[in-house]
Amino acid sequence: MKEIDKVFKALADPSRRALIDRLHAKNGQTLSELCTGLDMARQSVTQHLDLLEAANLISVEWRGREKLHYFNPVPIHKIYARWIRKFEQDRLDALLDLKNELENERNDDE
Amino acid sequence: MKEIDKVFKALADPSRRALIDRLHAKNGQTLSELCTGLDMARQSVTQHLDLLEAANLISVEWRGREKLHYFNPVPIHKIYARWIRKFEQDRLDALLDLKNELENERNDDE
DNA sequence: GAGACATGCAGGTAATTAACTGCATGTCAG
């Protein structure tokens, strides 16, 4: 499976996006810490975290018996760079076209 | 299902992203036009397009017996605005922090 | 109106997924 596909798939689930949000709010949380308040078995959370890790959206670090989780924004930046920016560019292009159109109209009047 | 979730789910499939790319290259294509060159039954393509339409990523317009498909970038912009920009912001913040840190160090020297 | 064409609609199936339960392993603290 392509890298970018893993990222999109990982982001497609609201539970996983929530986990990223939690890590974004407080980085370096343990598994049990991430589980608190969630209506889901620890093992299910692990599965989600594994997917996020496979997509390189989080990285883990062991400290004794605890597993610390860190958010990594790079894949999201790549999605933006390779897949969203070009559509954003269309919006700018459309504005430029409109601007040129208006200016040409003005020139036609002269 | 939440709006944003439909969009993420719709974007999670590479076939659907390919369809968006094709529409981005040439807007207003019919169903059969979108099917050409794809190794997939027409009915399967229809299902993908239905999902994209449910996510508001494409809109359709009937002309006689033909169904024209148009790409709509707004949901992708919303993803960027509500979900990606804040992570991008972190990168800027980190740069600013670094800048301030360096300046403070310089002041400490004086 | 007949035949070609574009698409819709209704199942059916195999693969994937997201959740669970139960038990095992490894680490800390007294």
Next chain:
DNA sequence: CTGACATGCAGTTAATTACCTGCATGTCTC
């Protein structure tokens, strides 16, 4: 060393998904 704790690992299940095939409907063209 022992008990508590953090996590891993394996297997099960129900829901979802991504396909397919077959047939129906509606619209052009001659």
